[in-house]
Amino acid sequence: MAATKAAATSKKSPAKPKAGSKTARKTARATARPVDAIKLLKDDHKEVKTWFDQYEDLEDEAEKQALADKICLALTVHAQIEEEIYYPATREAIDDDDLLDEAEVEHASTKQLIAEIRAMKAGDRLFDAKVTVLGEYIDHHVEEEENEMFPESRDSDLDLKALGVQLAARKEELMAQASK
Secondary structure, three states, rough: OHHHHHHHHHOOOOOOOOOOHHHHHHHHHHHHOOOOHHHHHHHHHHHHHHHHHHHHHHHHHHHHHHHHHHHHHHHHHHHHHHHHHHHHHHHHHHHOHHHHHHHHHHHHHHHHHHHHHOOOOOOOOOHHHHHHHHHHHHHHHHHHHHHHHHHHOOOOOHHHHHHHHHHHHHHHHHHHHHHH
């Protein structure tokens, strides 16, 4: 009976990132206690910025490939949760369609560059340049979000805790799908 109950319970739980991974630990913490949506998004920004900085110091092609893959996955998931959850809620809460339209265009450019990087291998001509330019795109995008969009969101009537719960849950779901 206990085994059956445990099996039934495990079927209800969404798939999780690889046990013990940094992503799994961070995601578990994020879903265990509600986090403010802006904090979650800023934490993602900081993490990816760190990876871009690390990439600049790498020389080994296998290490570059692994880190570029990690960056591309993180940015893909981050963009998706913003587009599905954060941007629509923000569009309703703030009066700044131009800012949100620009963010949408920036995401499209980022996705195109990510697709190009994913179609390449470290060591290919322009691989390093594309990763570098992606980092520059992200720096620009993050600056606008953190200095313009996030303050406007914070000043609005958005429930940033509830939005944070939705973002964390969707991020966990997408990371689990990617690890299959």
